[in-house]
Amino acid sequence: MERTVIDYKKNDHKITVKTIDKHIKIMSDGVVIVETDDALMLSEQGHGDTVYIPVRDAKLKYFKESSTKSTCPYKGTADYYSLNINGKEKKDAVWRYIKPSLDFIPIKDYMAFDPNSIERIEL
Incomplete structure (x- = not known):
């Protein structure tokens, strides 16, 4: 139950922020980069809904830390990563x-x- x-x-x-009671699979360039049963849905006024997945469930070999950062007055400073696939x-x-x-x-x-x-994100 959510x-x-x-x-x-x-x-x-x-x-x-709510739990998502579904299995989530995220793909990029034909590669599954995340599979999880523990995702969250963040709904923010003025923005679309965003799926957040546990870092532990990501295939981190496809992620490269970036120097980019952004600041949200509510959530804090975000660190960015680039995807490197094939x-x-x-x-x-x-x-x-x-x-945060x-x-x-x-x-x-x-x-x-x-x-x-x-x-795509498969729910």
Whole structure:
């Protein structure tokens, strides 16, 4: 059963994180780069829904740390990774909050994907 992990509201900005009770498979360039039963769905006002997957379930041999960072006033600083599959690089395709703000500690060991950098997410 789905459950709410984070229900955040500040200055009329709402972010909700819920568990996903489905097996998730993420593919890029014909390669399965993630399979998990422990994904989260982050819904943020003004943005589309984003699937976050546990870092432990990613095939990290396809991920290369990038120097890119971005800051969210709610979640904190995101670190980016490029995907390297079959000699093809997709720069800054993945991000994660290694040290999220206190309200978002539950997404600390999770990562998300730029939807333009992956073929599909199977739910």
